[in-house]
Amino acid sequence: MANLQGDAKQLYVADLFARIAGRYDLMNSLMTGGMHHRWKRRTAGIAAAGLTGPALDIATGTGDLAFALAGQPGIGPALGVDLLPEMIALGQSKNDSKNRSKNRAKGTAGVVSFLVGDALALPFPDNSFACATAGFSLRNMPDLPQALAEMARVVRPGGRVATLELTPMEGRGVKSSLFRLYFHRIVPLIGQAVAGDRTAYTYLPQSVDYFLQADRLAALFREVGLSDVGYRKLGFGTVAVHWGRKGDG
Numbered sequence: 726m727a728n729l730q731g732d733a734k735q736l737y738v739a740d741l742f743a744r745i746a747g748r749y750d751l752m753n754s755l756m757t758g759g760m761h762h763r764w765k766r767r768t769a770g771i772a773a774a775g776l777t778g779p780a781l782d783i784a785t786g787t788g789d790l791a792f793a794l795a796g797q798p799g800i801g802p803a804l805g806v807d808l809l810p811e812m813i814a815l816g817q818s819k820n821d822s823k824n825r826s827k828n829r830a831k832g833t834a835g836v837v838s839f840l841v842g843d844a845l846a847l848p849f850p851d852n853s854f855a856c857a858t859a860g861f862s863l864r865n866m867p868d869l870p871q872a873l874a875e876m877a878r879v880v881r882p883g884g885r886v887a888t889l890e891l892t893p894m895e896g897r898g899v900k901s902s903l904f905r906l907y908f909h910r911i912v913p914l915i916g917q918a919v920a921g922d923r924t925a926y927t928y929l930p931q932s933v934d935y936f937l938q939a940d941r942l943a944a945l946f947r948e949v950g951l952s953d954v955g956y957r958k959l960g961f962g963t964v965a966v967h968w969g970r971k972g973d974g
């Protein structure tokens with residue numbers, strides 16, 4: 726299923742995330758040992774560094790990266806957009822006071838506005854945001870160049886686009902074999918036990934296998950017109966943060 730394209734991929738992905746929405750946060754914390762919060766804060770920090778004004782997180786899911794943006798100095802308001810009302814409702818609920826104090830404990834204080842919308846046709850004029858981010862969602866896009874081009878379009882000149890994504894591991898060493906074993910064998914079992922959905926968590930490692938190597942994704946950032954492009958691998962080389970700047974002219 727990870728090799729689906731176009732509308733078939735979008736339908737498959739939407740159905741999958743609607744099924745697992747209620748267990749999505751718990752599964753992220755279990756699979757990454759809680760590290761995804763740190764990675765999201767890092768991504769938000771890279772996206773927002775030295776910028777002021779509104780920030781956008783596309784395919785925001787339950788909004789963790791959007792909350793990390795809201796906690797950055799100079800950033801506000803922060804907005805999260807997702808295709809699924811189920812995810813948006815869960816993100817909204819993190820704005821209530823009880824959950825806000827939990828977010829503060831994770832170092833991601835702030836309020837986020839949420840909107841149902843398609844990352845491939847963002848409902849915003851050009852040059853609207855200081856920065857735009859995407860977390861663990863590019864792999865799921867039926868048209869990756871279009872998603873990146875939309876992020877670049879809505880960011881102001883001088884603004885930044887930053888993404889956090891699982892990245893195919895290079896080489897065939899012990900580390901790579903161990904992570905393949907973990908992703909392909911253990912994660913589906915956790916998905917079955919915790920989310921009651923082995924299929925969804927079998928798609929996850931397969932979608933990483935089909936995804937671009939980090940260098941190729943950096944090249945795509947340049948192809949959509951971004952400059953000063955770079956990336957850094959985190960999580961023992963399993964995830965990559967990419968960034969690029971929209972030119973002033």
Ligand SMILES: C[S@@+](CC[C@H](N)C(=O)[O-])C[C@H]1O[C@@H](n2cnc3c(N)ncnc32)[C@H](O)[C@@H]1O
Nearest residue numbers: 742784785786807808809812843844860861862
């Ligand atoms: C793996 S989750 C990532 C959620 C969140 N960004 C995070 O870092 O945890 C992928 C999200 O992409 C959303 N999505 C998939 N296709 C989309 C599209 N075309 N437009 C907006 N959201 C989309 C799904 O609904 C889902 O919430």
